Amino acid sequence: MIRSMKLIFLASIVSLVWILAALGHGAWAQEPIKIGAFFALSGPAASIGAPTKLVAQMVVDKINQEGGIQGRKIELVTGDTEGEPTKAVMVFKRFVTVDNVVAVIGPTRTDTGMAVKKQVEQERIPTVMTVGGDPVILEGKHGAMDFGTARYVFKTPQRSSVAVAKVLQHLKKLDVTRIAVLTASDGFGRDGGRWLEKLRPDFGIEIVGNEQFNPADVDMKSQLTKLAARDPQAIVCWTIGPAGAIVSKNHHALGLEIPLIQCHGLPGPTYLELAGPASEGDLMPSTKLMAWEQLPDSDPQKPVIAEFVRLYQEVYRFHEQYPINTHSGYAWDAIMILAKAIEQVGADREKIRDAVENTRNYIGISGIYNLTPEDHNGLDTDSMVMLQVRDGKFVLAD
Numbered sequence: 001m002i003r004s005m006k007l008i009f010l011a012s013i014v015s016l017v018w019i020l021a022a023l024g025h026g027a028w029a030q031e032p033i034k035i036g037a038f039f040a041l042s043g044p045a046a047s048i049g050a051p052t053k054l055v056a057q058m059v060v061d062k063i064n065q066e067g068g069i070q071g072r073k074i075e076l077v078t079g080d081t082e083g084e085p086t087k088a089v090m091v092f093k094r095f096v097t098v099d100n101v102v103a104v105i106g107p108t109r110t111d112t113g114m115a116v117k118k119q120v121e122q123e124r125i126p127t128v129m130t131v132g133g134d135p136v137i138l139e140g141k142h143g144a145m146d147f148g149t150a151r152y153v154f155k156t157p158q159r160s161s162v163a164v165a166k167v168l169q170h171l172k173k174l175d176v177t178r179i180a181v182l183t184a185s186d187g188f189g190r191d192g193g194r195w196l197e198k199l200r201p202d203f204g205i206e207i208v209g210n211e212q213f214n215p216a217d218v219d220m221k222s223q224l225t226k227l228a229a230r231d232p233q234a235i236v237c238w239t240i241g242p243a244g245a246i247v248s249k250n251h252h253a254l255g256l257e258i259p260l261i262q263c264h265g266l267p268g269p270t271y272l273e274l275a276g277p278a279s280e281g282d283l284m285p286s287t288k289l290m291a292w293e294q295l296p297d298s299d300p301q302k303p304v305i306a307e308f309v310r311l312y313q314e315v316y317r318f319h320e321q322y323p324i325n326t327h328s329g330y331a332w333d334a335i336m337i338l339a340k341a342i343e344q345v346g347a348d349r350e351k352i353r354d355a356v357e358n359t360r361n362y363i364g365i366s367g368i369y370n371l372t373p374e375d376h377n378g379l380d381t382d383s384m385v386m387l388q389v390r391d392g393k394f395v396l397a398d
Helices: 002-029 046-065 084-097 109-121 159-172 187-203 219-229 242-253 269-277 288-294 303-315 330-345 350-356
Strands: 031-037 074-080 103-105 128-129 154-155 178-184 206-213 234-238 284-287 384-390 393-396
Touching: 002 178, 031 046, 031 084, 031 330, 046 074, 046 303, 046 330, 074 084, 084 109, 103 187, 103 284, 103 330, 109 128, 109 154, 109 187, 128 330, 159 187, 159 234, 159 284, 159 384, 178 187, 178 219, 187 206, 206 219, 206 242, 219 242, 234 242, 242 269, 288 303, 288 384, 330 350
Parallel strands: 031 074, 031 103, 103 128, 128 154, 178 206, 178 234
Antiparallel strands: 284 384, 384 393
C-alpha cells in the first residue's frame, strides 16, 4: 500500500514537471521578437527621424494586430542617435548587449550609418538601414576609400547611384549636356557627387563646375554665383534637410533661370514650406509615394501606398504633425522585409540575414524590392519618378 502511494506520488511529480515544462515552453514561445530601431529623434535630422520612428511603430502595430509572426509579437526597442555617429554606436551596442535584439532598422543619416557599419558586421546583426547614401552597402575599395564588408547591412531608400541615374536620364531627355554640381560636405552629399561624376559619361553629360557647402550653412549664393558663371544648362544640388530649401531660395534670389534639380531626399511638404514660391519649377527624383494618386491603377504599388496613406493620415493622424514626405515609407519597408524573413526562418540572426538577402518581389512603399548578394537594396530607376514643383505642389514631371 505504501509502495503504491509512493509510486502515485512520483507519477504526480513527473506529471507536474511535464506540465510546468509545457507551460514554460508555451510562455517562451510567446516571448516577443525584439527589433532595434534607432533614428535621429533629436538634433538637426529630427524632422526625418522622429516621423520615421512613428511609422516603424505603426507597421509593428499592424503586424501584431494581425497575429504577429508565428504567434509571437514584435517588440520595437528604440533609441535616439541625435544624428551623431558616436551616439549611434552607443545605441547599437545597447541593442546587442542589453536588449538582445534579433535585427535592427535605422539610422537616419549616412554618416551615422557608416559609424555603426563595422559594429553591425562584427556582431552579425541583420540591419536594414533607412539612410540615403550608398557607402553603407558598399564593400571593398572604391578609389582611395575602403568600405569594408556589408554582409549584414541592407537599406530601403534608393541608392544614391539609382537617384543620380534617374536625374541623368531626365536631363538627357531634356537634351542637357552641361551641368554644374553643388553638394553638401557631409557623407550623403559627397556620395551624390561621386556618383554624378562616375555616371555622367554614360549620358553624354559634362560637369562644368563643382562647389560644396556645409549642411549647417545659411547662405549658398556665393557657390551658386560661381557655378552660374560656368554657363551650365542645369544645376544639380545634393543635400537633405533645410539646406536644400536655402539653395532653392538663393537660386531664386539671384534671378537664375538655370533649372535647379534637387536630390531624392527632399520631396515633401517641408521643402515647399521652407522654399516657398522660390521652389516653383524645381525638379527632383522621388519615391512614388509623393505622387501616388497620379499613378495608373495598373501600378502594383498604388494599392499598397494607398493603405499606408490611410493608416498614416486617417487612423494615426501623423500627418497633423509630420506631413508625408519621401522618407515616410522607408521604415515601413524595412520592418516588412525583416518580418517576412522572420516568418520564413524564425528568429535566428544568420538565417534572417540570408532570407533578407533573398527577398524577391516585395511590393513596398518605396518600390518593388529584389535583393541579391551583390545588391543589398534591390531597387532600380523604375522605382522612382521625377517630380516638379508647379503652383506650390509636386506633380509628375513631363
